[in-house]
Amino acid sequence: MMRTRPLKVALLGCGVVGSEVARIMTTHADDLAARIGAPVELAGVAVRRPDKVREGIDPALVTTDATALVKRGDLDIVVEVIGGIEPARTLITTAFEHGASVVSANKALLAQDGAALHAAADEHGKDLYYEAAVAGAIPLIRPLRESLAGDKVNRVLGIVNGTTNFILDKMDTTGAGYQEALDEATALGYAEADPTADVEGFDAAAKAAILAGIAFHTRVRLDDVYREGMSEVTAADFASAKEMGCTIKLLAICERAGDGASVTARVHPAMIPLSHPLASVRGAYNAVFVESDASGQLMFYGPGAGGAPTASAVLGDLVAVGRNRISGTTGPGESAYAALPVSSMGEVVTRYHISLDVADKPGVLAQVATVFAEHGVSIDTVRQQGKDGEASLVVVTHRASDAALGGTVEALRNLDTVRGVASIMRVEGE
Numbered sequence: 549m550m551r552t553r554p555l556k557v558a559l560l561g562c563g564v565v566g567s568e569v570a571r572i573m574t575t576h577a578d579d580l581a582a583r584i585g586a587p588v589e590l591a592g593v594a595v596r597r598p599d600k601v602r603e604g605i606d607p608a609l610v611t612t613d614a615t616a617l618v619k620r621g622d623l624d625i626v627v628e629v630i631g632g633i634e635p636a637r638t639l640i641t642t643a644f645e646h647g648a649s650v651v652s653a654n655k656a657l658l659a660q661d662g663a664a665l666h667a668a669a670d671e672h673g674k675d676l677y678y679e680a681a682v683a684g685a686i687p688l689i690r691p692l693r694e695s696l697a698g699d700k701v702n703r704v705l706g707i708v709n710g711t712t713n714f715i716l717d718k719m720d721t722t723g724a725g726y727q728e729a730l731d732e733a734t735a736l737g738y739a740e741a742d743p744t745a746d747v748e749g750f751d752a753a754a755k756a757a758i759l760a761g762i763a764f765h766t767r768v769r770l771d772d773v774y775r776e777g778m779s780e781v782t783a784a785d786f787a788s789a790k791e792m793g794c795t796i797k798l799l800a801i802c803e804r805a806g807d808g809a810s811v812t813a814r815v816h817p818a819m820i821p822l823s824h825p826l827a828s829v830r831g832a833y834n835a836v837f838v839e840s841d842a843s844g845q846l847m848f849y850g851p852g853a854g855g856a857p858t859a860s861a862v863l864g865d866l867v868a869v870g871r872n873r874i875s876g877t878t879g880p881g882e883s884a885y886a887a888l889p890v891s892s893m894g895e896v897v898t899r900y901h902i903s904l905d906v907a908d909k910p911g912v913l914a915q916v917a918t919v920f921a922e923h924g925v926s927i928d929t930v931r932q933q934g935k936d937g938e939a940s941l942v943v944v945t946h947r948a949s950d951a952a953l954g955g956t957v958e959a960l961r962n963l964d965t966v967r968g969v970a971s972i973m974r975v976e977g978e
């Protein structure tokens with residue numbers, strides 16, 4: 549039965565995502581009401597620039613005072629799509645204190661302060677939902693939190709940043725320069741306000757922290773995630789990858805480690821075989837593999853960024869939270885009972901592609917091979933190309949720990965015959 553009193557929703561931020569949330573709330577109002585069981589009323593929109601024309605939004609609803617809006621006391625749901633840490637954090641906790649539940653797309657904040665925000669939601673008996681924070685439109689938080697709640701997830705691996713996938717894809721397939729590809733991603737609304745968050749891997753690391761926490765029922769914060777961005781990936785790296793039948797993707801990888809007694813979470817560029825499904829994830833699309841004991845391998849794929857796709861996830865949460873409000877319940881909160889420690893990157897085991905500039909003279913290959921052997925790193929293949937008394941040596945290893953590989957590279961740098969280490973890239977997905 550339809551409740552006549554509407555659910556009052558406040559929108560904080562009306563940028564790329566917020567404007568699409570407002571548009572869908574208006575255009576799909578009847579369907580949303582039918583699905584929730586009550587009409588949804590846009591009760592206020594907090595913005596920074598009040599003079600901007602916002603199509604479809606009653607100017608009387610617009611305010612620059614987000615704090616006063618969340619303190620009104622009659623709100624059912626606050627949708628936070630401002631981004632960043634403050635004032636978003638204080639606005640969310642203030643919303644809970646004044647009786648509202650919260651839907652947010654803010655991965656940076658959730659990866660840093662998720663535990664405190666969940667505690668605040670619990671304390672006030674309210675919901676905190678954030679499907680949009682990871683992989684945009686792709687349902688991932690809810691499947692991990694609800695559908696897979698009876699299984700044991702062992703690994704989450706995927707492409708969770710649309711901007712960097714867009715850039716890497718352009719560089720790989722069209723030979724476009726880095727800046728040109730980044731400018732296009734920004735114009736399409738994929739990039740964060742400061743694109744450093746995307747290209748240096750902070751955005752993906754925040755998502756990895758959120759995914760690892762939910763998947764392994766533990767707490768993983770942004771600082772726990774090992775992070776390397778993609779701004780140093782070169783055309784030469786793509787050429788090396790092609791020679792190996794691979795491409796390069798910025799991956800987020802969360803795994804159980806040490807016989808399941810700990811977890812690791814990392815974000816870095818990696819070579820993956822062209823035959824791997826992640827290799828064919830194009831443009832700003834995201835794709836995430838989840839491996840669980842009983843389910844086996846699951847793949848989630850779709851638009852990971854952009855206004856409308858992200859708004860789709862926000863609206864899904866709005867409906868879920870709205871239904872909870874009507875029935876006087878809340879959805880599942882934080883599940884961190886496993887309390888697993890996060891291991892350092894040194895314990896991660898994977899394969900490596902190392903490109904060295906060496907002197908082209910007798911015994912060099914043997915010297916290099918000895919260094920690998922001394923550090924317990926087994927070599928899979930070696931390829932050498934000569935150029936004027938110098939040579940480039942490409943070594944691909946079998947699986948080894950990051951600590952062993954680090955020691956190997958340090959020792960290689962100390963060899964007189966090694967002129968430089970041109971690139972080190974992990975090889976995943978085999």
Ligand SMILES: NC(=O)c1ccc[n+]([C@@H]2O[C@H](COP(=O)([O-])OP(=O)(O)OC[C@H]3O[C@@H](n4cnc5c(N)ncnc54)[C@H](O)[C@@H]3O)[C@@H](O)[C@H]2O)c1
Binds near residue numbers: 560596858
């Ligand atoms: N764009 C995407 O593809 C995407 C995808 C998933 C998640 N997100 C997340 O969604 C959130 C919003 O992203 P966006 O792309 O819409 O960013 P945006 O910069 O386009 O929008 C944010 C808006 O908030 C406004 N704002 C800033 N401070 C404010 C304040 N104090 N009061 C009211 N308004 C304020 C800004 O003026 C801006 O219009 C971020 O957390 C982002 O990480 C974005």
Ligand SMILES: N[C@@H](CCO)C(=O)O
Binds near residue numbers: 684710712751852
């Ligand atoms: N900047 C992010 C938005 C989606 O979270 C990306 O490019 O994936």
Ligand code: NA
Binds near residue numbers: 680686
């Ligand atoms: Na999502």
